[in-house]
Amino acid sequence: MRTALVVFLYGLIVILIIPFLLLCFLFGIRKPLLSLGKWAMGVGKKILGLEVEIAGLENFDPAGSYVFMANHLSFLDGPLLFYVIPQPIRVFIKKEVFRLPVVGLGMKHVHFIPVDRKRLRGGRRSLDRAARLMKERGYSFLIFPEGTRSRDGRLQDFRRGGFFLALETAAAVVPVSIIGTYELMPRGQFHVRPGKIRVIFHQPVSVLGYNKDSVDQLIARVRSQIASALPE
Template sequence: MRTVILLIFYLIAIILVSPVLLVLWAVKKKDPVLNIGKWVMGVSRLILGLKIEVEGRENVDPAKSYVYMANHVSFLDGPLLFYVIPQRVRVILKKSIFRIPVVGAGMRFAGFIPVDRKRISSGKRSIDEAVQAMKEKGYSFLIFPEGTRSRDGKLHDLKRGGFFLAVAAQVPIIPITIKGTFELMPRGRIFPRRGKIKVIFHPPVDTAGKTLADIPALASQVSLGMGT
């Protein structure tokens, strides 16, 4: 019964979110993406019986921009982080998602950035666009540096794109550890089980004065944080 209720809820949310987003933006609400994300995940949490614990929120200064980097083990991870991160957050997403009717247009309008992972020039343009959004709009960006969801729940090698972004913008990186979502909704499962999720915000990793040559060391430091 919970699954049916949640499915109906998501279908209604998908239909309503795009026009609501446009209306909220037109009247200049604080951040419709943040508000809608928190509302959708908040209702989902109640329907699913999820308990969410957050640790280390004091490591986040809402007045600063960050590149958040989290482990990725479940479809729940993205909505979860939009729910718990206390800032205006955007994401760089693969270009194919933006081809989905209505959804793609809504994402582009909301400030999400497309990237063609097969083209280096596209990656550079996406990073430049994200840096500009941080400086002009105060956005932070969420990155899953493994590049895809882990099949075994373990942390795998981190790709470098998010580190290029953090160094280019000269903003701190906040490593995030997500615990529990793999057990509740591993890759391949359509709906999650009931249970507890824990999100840990680790201390920021400074990138001030860092260059591309420092990225391997930054990646090691972030990987160490995410793995704890």
């Protein structure tokens, strides 16, 4: 019932947002649209009965440019981090989502990045675009280095793409540990159980001194920090 209510609410917001979206397009503004997204995520959190405990926000500068990297347990993870990270982050989203009416246009306008998971060249192009936006506009990006949601709730192997983005832009990596979303909405489940979630932001990891040849060492360091806060 709670999940259905959130779906209805977001559908209503999409309809009502059209005039606002047109104004954002007309004047080339993005922050109000991102703020509206954060507000919608906050409303959804309350309706779904999610209690979120956050730790470590003092570990990074909200005005800085970072690559946030988190473990991926549930469909809830992306919206949750979009809501709790205290800056207007950008994210990578599979390209099919951009075909949705209104929503796709809004995501494109705020510089979310479409990803073609089936083509290696498409992934490289997406990373290049993200790097350009980080350098030119000072954006931060959220990445799930496992590449997909965990099937059993355990931390999986990390892919290299997001780390190459950090190396290309010299942006520090902020490791993030998410605890609890797997129990509330595991992969394959379409409703959300109410409950508690913990989000822990670790100290940023500088990429200075690392390069493409030593990227595996960087990956191991970030993965170790994320794993350190997860249940055994």
